[in-house]
Amino acid sequence: MAWRHVLAVTLLADPAVAWEMPDTLYFTGSGAEALIADGSVRVEGSQLACAGCHGADGRGDDEGATLIPPVTWEALTTPTGGRSAYDAETFARAVRAGVGPDGQKLSAAMPRYLMDDAAMAGLVESLTRLEANDRRAFGPRELRVRFGAIEPRLGGFADAAQAFNDAGGAYGRSIVLVGAGDALALDDIAETALLGVSEVSEALLFARIVDDGHRRIRWLTALSAPERDFRLRQRGLVHDESARVLLWTSPGVTPPSLTAIDAVYADLAVAAPGLGALIEGAVPIYLAAPDASLLEAALRDPAPLAYVEGYLAGLALGQALTDAGRAGGQEALRRALGKAGAQLPISVHRIGD
Numbered sequence: 603m604a605w606r607h608v609l610a611v612t613l614l615a616d617p618a619v620a621w622e623m624p625d626t627l628y629f630t631g632s633g634a635e636a637l638i639a640d641g642s643v644r645v646e647g648s649q650l651a652c653a654g655c656h657g658a659d660g661r662g663d664d665e666g667a668t669l670i671p672p673v674t675w676e677a678l679t680t681p682t683g684g685r686s687a688y689d690a691e692t693f694a695r696a697v698r699a700g701v702g703p704d705g706q707k708l709s710a711a712m713p714r715y716l717m718d719d720a721a722m723a724g725l726v727e728s729l730t731r732l733e734a735n736d737r738r739a740f741g742p743r744e745l746r747v748r749f750g751a752i753e754p755r756l757g758g759f760a761d762a763a764q765a766f767n768d769a770g771g772a773y774g775r776s777i778v779l780v781g782a783g784d785a786l787a788l789d790d791i792a793e794t795a796l797l798g799v800s801e802v803s804e805a806l807l808f809a810r811i812v813d814d815g816h817r818r819i820r821w822l823t824a825l826s827a828p829e830r831d832f833r834l835r836q837r838g839l840v841h842d843e844s845a846r847v848l849l850w851t852s853p854g855v856t857p858p859s860l861t862a863i864d865a866v867y868a869d870l871a872v873a874a875p876g877l878g879a880l881i882e883g884a885v886p887i888y889l890a891a892p893d894a895s896l897l898e899a900a901l902r903d904p905a906p907l908a909y910v911e912g913y914l915a916g917l918a919l920g921q922a923l924t925d926a927g928r929a930g931g932q933e934a935l936r937r938a939l940g941k942a943g944a945q946l947p948i949s950v951h952r953i954g955d
């Protein structure tokens with residue numbers, strides 16, 4: 603079967619990316635029970651881990667509708683305009699009974715927790731380490747990124763990091779690759795960044811299909827048939843097993859065989875969010891990517907697909923380091939990275955004619 607068009611882009615399967623986090627009550631909630639609805643409902647602490655509201659960095663959140671105060675031990679033991687400093691005793695009372703250091707009732711938005719004294723002591727101890735934990739990948743002049751023994755995305759990531767460092771980095775910080783030690787895992791960075799990228803590139807490629815006047819496409823996806831058809835209908839498209847346009851969005855789904863040249867490009871596209879290929883014969887090819895020259899660099903790498911992923915992740919990380927601000931920190935960076943991935947300047951390029 604000869605396809606006139608092949609389109610491909612990856613959708614990563616799991617949107618919930620877990621960055622390395624300590625295995626403490628603050629992060630997991632285990633070892634405690636939570637009381638909600640004014641104490642009338644009791645749930646497992648794991649359903650209401652502190653970090654879920656107060657953040658992995660303990661800095662809270664002053665942007666949402668509910669003000670969530672910071673709970674690093676340093677913040678709690680410092681008086682604010684609104685309350686005196688906490689100590690271990692008043693902290694335990696706040697967590698168990700929802701009463702502030704001056705006897706004021708905390709709002710019901712803060713659950714109450716049942717835990718024994720040992721768990722409470724462990725909780726306090728972990729609050730003293732939140733700040734350090736959040737910053738352990740950061741030096742004054744660097745952000746350390748750790749790569750694994752087998753890291754096919756390393757080539758592309760290193761090239762993007764190099765370009766970022768050459769352009770001056772962010773707040774005097776460069777991206778430094780390390781093989782071990784306190785650092786963020788390259789994998790975690792890539793998963794977080796690429797999630798946003800793949801959504802954007804998918805939207806661009808769908809728009810391209812529609813612009814080119816196609817109505818019927820064959821979509822190779824891990825989605826169930828009803829879900830697939832529903833998504834296509836939203837875009838005015840119809841699934842058709844014999845359509846000339848093939849959209850390939852799931853690396854887990856094995857595509858039917860391609861001709862050699864198609865395989866290079868389609869293969870390149872399939873593991874590369876942000877890089878979709880629209881192939882008509884062998885050329886022209888349409889790529890959803892920040893820059894058409896990325897394809898050439900990728901093809902010089904032994905693992906072109908992973909190269910592109912690594913490159914996009916590195917690009918997003920540079921942007922996120924800037925967006926996370928001078929203070930940096932792992933949690934601020936993680937939030938910025940999700941946004942940066944979705945905002946990379948991706949567009950559809952026509953290559954090869």
Ligand code: HEC
Nearest residue numbers: 650651652655669670671673696702708709711712713715
């Ligand atoms: C569902 C979200 C949520 C969870 C989960 C949560 N908190 Fe809170 N927490 C809040 C909110 C909202 C406030 C502010 C309450 C107020 O202003 O009266 C708060 C306030 C606090 C305060 C008082 C801070 C101050 O400055 O007076 C402490 C201490 C605290 N939380 C610790 C914890 C700990 C420890 C955990 C986990 C065992 C936890 N919180 C879990 C939402 C949450």
